[in-house]
Amino acid sequence: MKPKQFDYLRAETIDEAVAELAETGEDAKILAGGQSLMAMLNFRLAEPEVLVDIAGIAALSYIKDDGAMVEIGAATTQGELQAWDGLAGNLTLLHKAFPNIGHFQTRNRGTVCGSIAHADPSTELPLCLATLAGEVVLRSSRGVRKLSAAEFQQGMLTTARRPDEMVAAARYPKAVAGAGYAFREVARRRGDFAIVALAASASGDTIRLGIGGVADKPTVREWTSLADSDLDDALNAFAWDLGGYDDIHATSKYRRKLVRKLGRRVIEEAKSCQS
């Protein structure tokens, strides 16, 4: 339970960090809060040659409201976002999801972008990003690239990030006036990885439902003008499309059942929050 040897670079600027990535490529890993990566290192599931610590880069520590979206820098911790004054009003879905995201002690250190870069299919921050159709900002020495959440996360711990790129920011669309949002998850213990996590938004007669923990990445379905009598069939079709996997925590059958049952509840809750 100790990491393998590596070199360590405490980057002071974004340029310094991406220069190291350009030189070392796949053998380098970005370290921000380390709440996923350090566990991977301790288990030796990750064995990088170089760790590039970006936690101290002041230019990456921000929460910026640019009108349509809230941009969160790569050094901003989950705890800082949770304590942000504008959270409930501007990022209502995240506000509802936050109590499920890890623990007080891990949110103190773990970053928003780190969770997105790690791309665990059952975690909440990537699920909310996908459900809200947010964006990921990637930086390299070649320039800046912006990808949609759907383009970015490609599968289990797999993203479209190129070896010389780092996740520089996450962009969450702001809550739409009058829209309703809801979040639920099922986990063995509070703060554990979700067996199934569900995020929903209801805006006008459009419903979006995002599911984490069933497919190999957060998956979103959108329905417009769906009659209540058709909802169960729609959820059933969605559950089968997601597939799901058996593991020590739950069978794929149980996961699909949660999508059907809790999918309805989370959609009803989102609708009831509409004004």
Added chain:
Amino acid sequence: MPKLKRGIKHPVTVTVNGKKITKFAEPRMLLADFLRQELGMTDVHVGCEHGVCGACTVRINGKAVRSCLSLAVQSDGHTIDTLDGMADREEELSDLQEAFRKHHALQCGYCTPGVLMSLSDYLERVPDPSEEELRDMLSGHLCRCTGYVGMVRAALDVAAQRKAAKA
């Protein structure tokens, strides 16, 4: 900053419990091991070593975090507080420690240093928590002896004491 090479011990300066100390660590050394092995701070307990159990929780720059998910070299220049620095004087107990004793909030005591460090940070930020909020915060610690009942009572007691002292 220059890259710190593997296999070589690099100087790491931390302010631990108010005292500035420089010791040496390889890049791969976990903060928990650095505190225990290099600084002799065996009040930092190591449990699961992958961030689940919470036994190794210390305060880095005031915030309660897992020291097994941090590197010693990452902490260079930072302030670290551990249980040893909690009471003002040796042989004395802080209000939290006293309340833990009174309410029997521990049995074997292995998880206790981490729990106390979490509570010391949490109660500064949430001075008047509900039982529900406390239980949510304590879900970041594994205790197999107590069922958490005593911990919750102790924390609520301290919150009330501090409130009364302020009034």
